Amino acid sequence: MLKQLLSRFPRKSSKSDAVDSAGGNSGNNLITSGNGIQRTSSGTPLSSRSNSIKRMSSAVFPASVVAGIEPLLSFKDVPSPERQSLFISKLNLCCVVFDFNDPNKDTVEKDLKRQALIELVEFVASGSAKFTELAIAAICKMCAINLFRLFPPNCRSNSTGGEIDDEEPMFDPAWSHLQIVYDLLLRFVTSTSLDSKIAKKYVDHSFIMRLLDLFDSEDPRERDCLKTILHRIYGKFMVHRPFIRKAVSNIFYRFVFETERHNGIAELLEVFGSVICGFALPLKEEHKMFLWRALIPLHKAKSMGVYLQQLSYCVIQFIEKEPKLASTVIKGLLKYWPVTNSQKEVMFLSELEEVLEATNMVEFQNIMIPLFRRIGSCLNSSHFQVAERALFLWNNDNIVSFIAHNRQVILPLIYPALEKNIQNHWNQAVLNLTVNVKKMFSEMDEELVRVCQCKYEEEEAKQMAAAEKRRVMWKHLETVASVQPVAGNTAVLITPTATAIMC
Template structure:
């Protein structure tokens, strides 16, 4: 275990990856050391001591918790993503070959049966989790995907941190909807919440219903809805499967944020509405019947052919 800690210390040295010609030999030594560490953790031969847990968290913090570099395109190639301008195209971090190994190591470490959560929670604490959550704003989709898997494992392993994780993600959503409308990781965070919602006990707690009304439904408002619409719809569906009588509340929310001047968003709203109406009870339907038909009447008169067809 002492050798494990020593190798983790070696990996605390960081390099400049924007210049591929710098520190080539040192970078290779670090890469090979990280690969050795990943293999060691994966074999699960012995329990991790407290100094080893501390060393692991320190190494991950030094390598991962950083200010993001300026926008970067690998080899100058722009990857098409269906956006209207370059700002919509994904950016790839030149340090990813090393970052990927650090993320893989952290994932295997958290998932390991050799890690005692009671000891590790002192180091994988609120501060560590907050720093992980900040990384979800990374421009690199590969990094966000790794973070999504890791945070999901953290949520599963450290029950004591679950309320904090939910609250922290809520705050990111609040800031996105109310203040900035700019964040790269909304889709990934919603995907995590989709799994979280499926684990909610019945009857649903009031705090979970408040989350639906104050967070999920207002997430229909931003212009960038299309980027995370699939994940948002899944979260809504999970809530309605848990408690079908929430359908009228969801529809009322959709009507409140209805995109009257954006036909593309309107098509998305109509698709979600159709899905909700398929499972709604007559009692819930009658509660929203009048405003719903008023809105559908406006859709019938829409100049956009898809909106007309979907009404």
């Protein structure tokens, strides 16, 4: 009776009976040997080839990863209806992560995974991939497992994101795999067959936030890939745009007001340079607040020189979109002006020139008084590069035109600085440039220069008189002190103690 019951259950087939039904013959086949992978002749039957590949994949990768169709098969070796299943199987296979700190560890497995990643990229690039919801989930999972990681503190430079140094960038040893994963993610995001309404469930806020965290990588190659991918995600998923802007703003806030350490500020600003170009007019209040609260405070950081070019581009884009913002930008520059850092002061003057080129006359007049007070201080800087850079502003025709139209206000503000340079500055190049600027003003309005000269001489005479008065006063005090020395028994007023007051 027991034998009759058992005979009703289907008998389990042995491993030797298993035959892979997918694909035809291949020129070069892989089998395992004691030391790794060997290639067999082209005449090997397909069943032997599939069985050997399955044995190898089950030994190299976990059994839970290799599901469905055998992932080590090539896409050309399976019929078209089964390629989508193979695509997902290869994605699951590539979820295995290896340790690349030891280059001699798991070399065969690493090569197999790299080959699988390359085949995935080629398959997506060919346009054969169909991004169903299952495929989207699989590709997002694989990218997340391979890319999203923490950067260990002991591998990060103490000065990265801080003061500018000459240290070489650190390169990730796993880049041979990471680069292909990034390429796959980029092709996935930019694919015309990707339905953003379905993909947004997987490329969600958490995915984007972890992607933004990777911008702190010390590997410049990784940051360059991230820059392109973030820009494509911003363009593809309109629903995520406000979140991306807010998340990047928070990165800037944390960098400026807390840590001043981040490796990807330049790349994030480069992405937002393109984003700002696409802002619709009139600008939303949210975008203006981003300029005032996020971009302008970036001038405060010591490492501003690392991302100055990208920051200036973003600021200029705002001014070109809405010229009224020019005075806001200049006020921000004056607020964060570096009074003790000559190198940054030269950078500020360079950016100021770009801003003034994009400024109209009305906005210039709104800000010219505090602006040229600061420029006057720069003209008298003992650091010759600061003074020289400030004087170079007069080489810009647009700025000279602004100054010429408003010389009645501007020249009295800076004339004392010009005279002090001519009389006292130690650098010959600064002296020559100052003489040229004064000559330019004389050609504009000789009468105004004469009036400013007279006023300057009067002020100098008053200051000399005040200085002489102070000198005489101090001399008198010294004489009185020497004639009436303090006696030995001079009474001294002592504040009564609390006990004496109580008595």
